[in-house]
Amino acid sequence: MPEVLKAPLVVEFPFTRSLGPVQSAFLTGLRERVVLGVKTRDGRTLVPPVEYDPVTSEDLGELVEVASTGTVTTWAWNHEPRRGQPLDTPFAWVLVKLDGADTGLLHALDAPGPDAVRTGMRVRVRWAEERSGAITDIACFEPYDGDSAELTGSDGRFEDMVTGIVAPARLDYTYSPGRAQSGYINALSDRRAVGERCPSCRKVYVPPRGACPTCGVATSEQVEVGPRGTLTTYCIVNIKAKNLDIEVPYVYGHIALDGADLALHGRIGGIPYDQVRMGLRVEPVWTDGGRFPDHYRPTGEPDADYDTYKELV
Amino acid sequence: MSKEPVAVVGIGQTKHVAARRDVSIAGLVREAAQRALADAELTWADIDAVVIGKAPDFFEGVMMPELYLADALGAVGKPMLRVHTAGSVGGSTALVASNLVAGRVHGTVLTLAYEKQSESNAMWGLSLPIPFQQPLLAGAGGFFAPHVRAYMRRTGAPDGVGSLVAYKDRRNALKNPYAHLHEHDITLEKVQASPMLWDPIRYSETCPSSDGACAMILTDRAGAARSPRPPAWMHGGAMRSEPTLFAGKDFVSPQAGKDCAADVYRQAGIADPRREIDAVEMYVPFSWYEPMWLENLGFAAEGEGWKLTESGVTELDGDLPVNMSGGVLSTNPIGASGMIRFAEAALQVRGQAGEHQVDGARRVLGHAYGGGSQFFSMWLVGATPPTS
Numbered sequence: 001m002p003e004v005l006k007a008p009l010v011v012e013f014p015f016t017r018s019l020g021p022v023q024s025a026f027l028t029g030l031r032e033r034v035v036l037g038v039k040t041r042d043g044r045t046l047v048p049p050v051e052y053d054p055v056t057s058e059d060l061g062e063l064v065e066v067a068s069t070g071t072v073t074t075w076a077w078n079h080e081p082r083r084g085q086p087l088d089t090p091f092a093w094v095l096v097k098l099d100g101a102d103t104g105l106l107h108a109l110d111a112p113g114p115d116a117v118r119t120g121m122r123v124r125v126r127w128a129e130e131r132s133g134a135i136t137d138i139a140c141f142e143p144y145d146g147d148s149a150e151l152t153g154s155d156g157r158f159e160d161m162v163t164g165i166v167a168p169a170r171l172d173y174t175y176s177p178g179r180a181q182s183g184y185i186n187a188l189s190d191r192r193a194v195g196e197r198c199p200s201c202r203k204v205y206v207p208p209r210g211a212c213p214t215c216g217v218a219t220s221e222q223v224e225v226g227p228r229g230t231l232t233t234y235c236i237v238n239i240k241a242k243n244l245d246i247e248v249p250y251v252y253g254h255i256a257l258d259g260a261d262l263a264l265h266g267r268i269g270g271i272p273y274d275q276v277r278m279g280l281r282v283e284p285v286w287t288d289g290g291r292f293p294d295h296y297r298p299t300g301e302p303d304a305d306y307d308t309y310k311e312l313v
Numbered sequence: 314m315s316k317e318p319v320a321v322v323g324i325g326q327t328k329h330v331a332a333r334r335d336v337s338i339a340g341l342v343r344e345a346a347q348r349a350l351a352d353a354e355l356t357w358a359d360i361d362a363v364v365i366g367k368a369p370d371f372f373e374g375v376m377m378p379e380l381y382l383a384d385a386l387g388a389v390g391k392p393m394l395r396v397h398t399a400g401s402v403g404g405s406t407a408l409v410a411s412n413l414v415a416g417r418v419h420g421t422v423l424t425l426a427y428e429k430q431s432e433s434n435a436m437w438g439l440s441l442p443i444p445f446q447q448p449l450l451a452g453a454g455g456f457f458a459p460h461v462r463a464y465m466r467r468t469g470a471p472d473g474v475g476s477l478v479a480y481k482d483r484r485n486a487l488k489n490p491y492a493h494l495h496e497h498d499i500t501l502e503k504v505q506a507s508p509m510l511w512d513p514i515r516y517s518e519t520c521p522s523s524d525g526a527c528a529m530i531l532t533d534r535a536g537a538a539r540s541p542r543p544p545a546w547m548h549g550g551a552m553r554s555e556p557t558l559f560a561g562k563d564f565v566s567p568q569a570g571k572d573c574a575a576d577v578y579r580q581a582g583i584a585d586p587r588r589e590i591d592a593v594e595m596y597v598p599f600s601w602y603e604p605m606w607l608e609n610l611g612f613a614a615e616g617e618g619w620k621l622t623e624s625g626v627t628e629l630d631g632d633l634p635v636n637m638s639g640g641v642l643s644t645n646p647i648g649a650s651g652m653i654r655f656a657e658a659a660l661q662v663r664g665q666a667g668e669h670q671v672d673g674a675r676r677v678l679g680h681a682y683g684g685g686s687q688f689f690s691m692w693l694v695g696a697t698p699p700t701s
Contacts, residue, residue: 013433019337051339052385163334167374177445203560203561213556214560234459235454237455237510237511238508249512254459261561262558262559266447291445313463
């Protein structure tokens with residue numbers, strides 16, 4: 001069996017988040033070395049504060065300051081910190097009930113080893129040197145054996161409130177296109193288009209997926225298609241897409257390669273954009289080192305009759 | 314045992330805008346849900362379950378909305394579940410909620426859908442750099458524009474029909490206080506003069522990018538009897554799916570859409586949708602999809618949909634008004650867009666649509682689609698309870 005392709009795929013995006021009034025106060029407070037909680041109607045203080053009471057569903061908004069010292073209520077040792085975690089040496093994940101709070105705040109505790117950590121131990125906030133209004137303004141917690149820290153007297157109002165944060169998301173995958181598409185991609189390196197025929201409905205899929213989506217059966221019979229084909233429909237793109245180095249306007253079309261039973265997508269070149277038409281006969285144009293045809297150009301043959309491709313748009 | 318009749322007794326939306334920087338996502342959904350509760354004159358304690366839908370995760374970076382939003386939606390101690398079906402999700406979310414009532418699993422269900430497009434980038438979500446694959450060259454508009462051209466070729470529709478749809482929907486939006494775009498100086502000439510983005514689709518014939526949420530309260534017969542305002546009654550609802558790409562796929566009029574509509578009409582006892590349905594709120598992200606869906610949903614014979622648009626039948630005061638709210642063309646928080654269609658249908662039969670009310674609307678269809686014309690969900694609501 002030929003080699004199945006694999007490659008890393010990193011999906012990464014800096015999502016932004018509007019904070020709303022409660023998170024805005026909480027994160028601005030951290031920037032100012034103040035920890036804020038929110039008071040519920042039955043007198044509990046929730047830290048970190050939330051916008052809605054998790055028991056009664058009421059709106060919450062009465063912010064109260066709590067101390068930057070507290071007690072570990074439970075913990076787990078992290079032997080191998082990963083990218084983006086608060087500390088790059090082994091540490092304890094801890095839930096800390098800050099003095100004055102009724103709930104635990106999840107954070108990291110800097111400790112020499114698991115033997116130095118226990119439920120009930122006293123800890124305090126270690127503030128980050130540079131703070132911007134983010135949970136990372138608390139660099140971590142550290143062991144502490146003094147009295148409860150004094151409050152600053154904040155009422156939750158600050159100059160220059162933080163109203164939004166950037167929340168980058170990143171997922172690391174190993175991607176494999178699978179057997180059928182690997183075969184297709186490998187054939188493209190010889191500038192050949194190879195699809196697979198469904199044993200049941202006899203339709204030829206290019207690119208192949210290894211199964212027919214209509215019949216639900218595996219496909220394996222390889223069929224070489226093209227290289228010529230018919231432009232079945234298209235649009236003229238007038239706006240420049242990010243990360244694509246193509247001059248506008250250009251034509252983006254559906255191309256049914258001869259012998260294929262559905263169209264693939266590609267760019268049409270070698271003809272003024274306003275002369276492109278449905279039914280145009282085209283062939284691939286390759287560039288050195290290209291994994292795919294760079295574009296398709298007219299073959300000079302007469303246009304295909306509409307009835308021959310109307311099912312392939 | 315027959316199904317429990319399902320009634321819509323509460324509807325709430327946020328004012329849809331380009332960016333709601335003043336609220337968190339939790340605050341946004343809360344606002345819509347509280348408006349729906351207020352409309353129904355109910356409290357969180359009256360809700361038995363919550364069903365939520367949203368955009369695909371990569372579109373906005375929230376992977377578990379059911380976890381994050383449980384307290385904002387009063388779901389503590391209650392079942393909460395999430396539905397995924399791309400752009401049609403708002404419709405299918407409402408249908409899942411309706412099934413819980415119809416099956417007598419729950420008496421009263423809150424259903425909600427949302428998206429904050431301003432905090433994310435749907436174009437990025439649609440163009441992940443999958444190894445070995447050729448990048449999509451044209452974005453969402455470029456994906457749909459060739460299908461519009463195929464429709465024009467198949468039907469002989471004249472070039473100007475798309476602009477007529479956009480001009481109508483943007484004028485309808487002026488009557489809807491919740492719509493995102495309020496283009497007070499809109500003219501047909503301006504639509505026709507707007508730049509061609511993906512020829513044959515012009516800038517003014519595309520949807521905006523919006524932040525917004527929509528919520529509905531669905532309840533059983535006993536709940537409807539307590540409703541302070543007239544309920545909308547569900548007469549039929551269905552979902553259908555098909556692959557994005559397969560040999561024989563008809564992008565102009567997908568089979569799954571036809572089958573979905575036929576199922577809804579069968580449930581509702583509709584033999585002739587053009588005569589028996591008073592108005593339609595359908596998912597039209599690019600203007601040409603109005604005539605395409607008119608055919609797909611059986612309101613016009615194949616090739617004839619554009620004639621209804623061109624002759625004014627789909628205007629707000631026409632014989633079959635389409636997209637009274639201003640439609641997706643005027644408001645598009647993608648994750649919520651399907652539910653906004655369903656909610657508009659319900660508002661119409663309740664007589665609660667305000668300035669964009671269609672006089673005497675008794676039976677109205679709400680329609681959503683998503684993916685690469687892959688998922689369809691629809692419901693037909695009426696002013697009176699179903700007879701069977």
